[in-house]
Amino acid sequence: MSSAHELAREQRHLDLLHRQVDLRRAQADAELRGTLRQSSPTPQARVERGVTAQRLSTQIARYDAAEHGLCFGRLDLADGTRRYLGRIGLPAEDREGEPLLVDWRAPAARAFYTATAGAPQQVRLRRHLHTRGRRVVRLDDELLDGVSGAPGDVELTGEAALLTALQAGRTGRMRDIVATLQAEQDRIIRSSRTGVLVVQGGPGTGKTVVALHRAAYLLYTHPRLVERGVLVVGPNPVFLSYIGQVLPGLGETSVLLATVGELFPGVVATATEEPAAAAVKGRHTMADVLAQAVRDRQAPVTGPVDLDVAAVWVRLPASFLEQAAERARGSLLPHNLARPLFVQDVVAEAARQLAAARGQLERELEEELARQVDLAALDRSAAADLARLFGSDAAESEDEAAAEVTSAEEFWRRVLPQEPALRRLLDRLWPLLTPQRLLADLYADPSRLASAAPQLTATERRALRRPAGAPWTPADVPLLDEAAELLGHDDSARRAREERQRAEEVAYAQGVLDIAQLGAGDEELAAADVIDAERLADRHGEADLRTVAERAAADRSWVFGHVVVDEAQELSPMAWRLLVRRCPTRSFTVVGDVAQTSEAAGASSWNEALTPFFGDRWRLEQLTVNYRTPAEIVRASERVLAEIHPDLAAPRPVREGAPAPWRAEAPAAELPGRAATAAREELSAVPDGRVAVIAAPEVLPALAAELPEASWGDAPDLERRLVLLTARQAKGLEFDSVVLLPHGIDALGDLYVALTRSTQRLCLLHPAPVPHLLADIPLRVLDAQR
Numbered sequence: 001m002s003s004a005h006e007l008a009r010e011q012r013h014l015d016l017l018h019r020q021v022d023l024r025r026a027q028a029d030a031e032l033r034g035t036l037r038q039s040s041p042t043p044q045a046r047v048e049r050g051v052t053a054q055r056l057s058t059q060i061a062r063y064d065a066a067e068h069g070l071c072f073g074r075l076d077l078a079d080g081t082r083r084y085l086g087r088i089g090l091p092a093e094d095r096e097g098e099p100l101l102v103d104w105r106a107p108a109a110r111a112f113y114t115a116t117a118g119a120p121q122q123v124r125l126r127r128h129l130h131t132r133g134r135r136v137v138r139l140d141d142e143l144l145d146g147v148s149g150a151p152g153d154v155e156l157t158g159e160a161a162l163l164t165a166l167q168a169g170r171t172g173r174m175r176d177i178v179a180t181l182q183a184e185q186d187r188i189i190r191s192s193r194t195g196v197l198v199v200q201g202g203p204g205t206g207k208t209v210v211a212l213h214r215a216a217y218l219l220y221t222h223p224r225l226v227e228r229g230v231l232v233v234g235p236n237p238v239f240l241s242y243i244g245q246v247l248p249g250l251g252e253t254s255v256l257l258a259t260v261g262e263l264f265p266g267v268v269a270t271a272t273e274e275p276a277a278a279a280v281k282g283r284h285t286m287a288d289v290l291a292q293a294v295r296d297r298q299a300p301v302t303g304p305v306d307l308d309v310a311a312v313w314v315r316l317p318a319s320f321l322e323q324a325a326e327r328a329r330g331s332l333l334p335h336n337l338a339r340p341l342f343v344q345d346v347v348a349e350a351a352r353q354l355a356a357a358r359g360q361l362e363r364e365l366e367e368e369l370a371r372q373v374d375l376a377a378l379d380r381s382a383a384a385d386l387a388r389l390f391g392s393d394a395a396e397s398e399d400e401a402a403a404e405v406t407s408a409e410e411f412w413r414r415v416l417p418q419e420p421a422l423r424r425l426l427d428r429l430w431p432l433l434t435p436q437r438l439l440a441d442l443y444a445d446p447s448r449l450a451s452a453a454p455q456l457t458a459t460e461r462r463a464l465r466r467p468a469g470a471p472w473t474p475a476d477v478p479l480l481d482e483a484a485e486l487l488g489h490d491d492s493a494r495r496a497r498e499e500r501q502r503a504e505e506v507a508y509a510q511g512v513l514d515i516a517q518l519g520a521g522d523e524e525l526a527a528a529d530v531i532d533a534e535r536l537a538d539r540h541g542e543a544d545l546r547t548v549a550e551r552a553a554a555d556r557s558w559v560f561g562h563v564v565v566d567e568a569q570e571l572s573p574m575a576w577r578l579l580v581r582r583c584p585t586r587s588f589t590v591v592g593d594v595a596q597t598s599e600a601a602g603a604s605s606w607n608e609a610l611t612p613f614f615g616d617r618w619r620l621e622q623l624t625v626n627y628r629t630p631a632e633i634v635r636a637s638e639r640v641l642a643e644i645h646p647d648l649a650a651p652r653p654v655r656e657g658a659p660a661p662w663r664a665e666a667p668a669a670e671l672p673g674r675a676a677t678a679a680r681e682e683l684s685a686v687p688d689g690r691v692a693v694i695a696a697p698e699v700l701p702a703l704a705a706e707l708p709e710a711s712w713g714d715a716p717d718l719e720r721r722l723v724l725l726t727a728r729q730a731k732g733l734e735f736d737s738v739v740l741l742p743h744g745i746d747a748l749g750d751l752y753v754a755l756t757r758s759t760q761r762l763c764l765l766h767p768a769p770v771p772h773l774l775a776d777i778p779l780r781v782l783d784a785q786r
């Protein structure tokens, strides 16, 4: 019970906290403006300015994020200390006493989440402050008196506040849970950053929300992590938009949210494909296929290659080309970076042959001329006499000939790289390749596929076929990334572009100086006297003010400080290879549920999925309490879970007493109409909440025609009260009520996902007969269709 007196006292403290935050925000804001106004005369100063601006922007984002729910808890300790907890920390005004506010991630906040009646950890009272805007509206107190609950109970921390949070209507956006974190979740959030932490848990156990809070915790406890950022990987863009507000709401901006399909800058991989094709693309063996595909592009010859340069035929034998390729490969450089070695060998050989052939030709010409001119014959006989006398002239002329050949060779080495015929040949023998070209050429050509992928069956190779220019799918992205590694980045074009741009900037600056000079009178100090064009160009250069997330998103080679993988059971081995490259220190939080796998290339056991990448260096934590689904809905999904994974127990629900789920039968043709009626009834049953109709993809258009008010498609608006989704799109999301059309949702993992999305109400509509795994759900007979 919140007495008016207590409410007023907490309101006074909250007012004080907000005044402090306002002050600090205003200071940071002024400092940021000042920083942005400064000019930065050197590249070093520009970098420093960028870093300062970043730091201040991060601080401001944290203050802004703390506007709602700034302070949510209070602990009264046995020694009389009183500690307030909030989204950010604020030191005591005198800097010595107890801080005004303790950040939820600080060690001093921990007891708020872990103290129980049985193990109070010096806590006498735990108080939850419920606020609306800047007003305290309710208090929930718990006295921790050393008496534990009955054994076997789910021991909840701050039960009243937790249940209030769980029963609140959904908004279409995931909310943070800093005020009501539970002890088992807190342990995972604060677990060491090093190594790979795997969190297995059934639907609704808080895996996603815990993983996001862990990212916020790690960024707070390891400030250097802010510079490298954290990557959060989710299964699809709809899910990412659902969770997108949680970390900014916690004041963390150094986080990039992405699907695997978005992790190759410059490629938009949104096309769909047959599951069989995605499954083959996800297999580990594709790394070998790509390596062979690259090799197949290096000196692909079966016989000698002839080249016509400057009217001379040069012959490059196959054995020579193979040796040159082997030497280039021996450098262990990626394909594009090893190319100059191959080119060098070919040019040297061609130059040698050309010089020799041209030398020979010239000698023959001279001899021919000499034969025809008497004088020359005389000269030659005189030379021969001299040679007989002194014996050295002949040798000297051979040396001369050799020296001539060497300088001719050098000449040809310099000239040949410009020779169009040779360039065309080198483009065929060792082409500069982009990942896109390598992969598109491979998919488009059955003979290339047959050569690169003999380990695949003919059917599997056929599954990979697609015409050149076809759009990319998410399963292509890990292959493009793998190809990028094998090919190496040839950034000479970028460097040339940057140099050109720099030259233009300097030229522009010079122009500015020239004009200033013209305008300056004799006695005035001209700009050019105090600054040169280079420095002026520097001064106009901009500091990089992009956030860490923006910079990381644009850079394939960006290395993150930590990676969070959600719905990790869906990841293929090729996707794991990509992610390990993004974080070579292997600092990962991996969350998922092997009972909810939908992707054909996904995992059915963590051991199988992770051992190839992390050996046995990963640790497993389990979440066992279901916060989302009430007991009635858990029971409705139990048979499906038992069919998928007989060993996995459904998580224990914290809530009971929801309306019983029901199912109804209707002919297939009537289903969209029936579903529309049910959806509208559900909307009235949850007036503040959200309703989802989940169905097979082919049913959605007919549903959409019946429910024009609903949002659906590739990017449904989850904040709309009614959405239509496929089971895949519904992964990771939740709604107050779900209308499920199971017909056509064939993968059991998908069906399990669909059955476990609701926080309150669930009904199913299907044609007869009922699928046997759903037969236990009570049948309701519908009125005749109106």
Ligand SMILES: Nc1ncnc2c1ncn2[C@@H]1O[C@H](COP(=O)(O)OP(=O)(O)OP(=O)(O)O)[C@@H](O)[C@H]1O
Pocket (backbone or CB within 6 Å): 162, 165, 166, 175, 177, 180, 181, 182, 185, 201, 202, 203, 204, 205, 206, 207, 208, 209, 210, 593, 596, 627, 628, 731, 732, 733, 734, 756
């Ligand atoms: N401690 C908590 N306090 C308040 N709400 C919580 C708490 N833990 C979990 N929840 C809520 O439970 C719901 C389920 O959480 P979440 O989506 O993270 O579960 P999940 O394990 O990822 O589920 P799924 O595997 O089905 O996607 C969310 O609404 C989340 O906010």
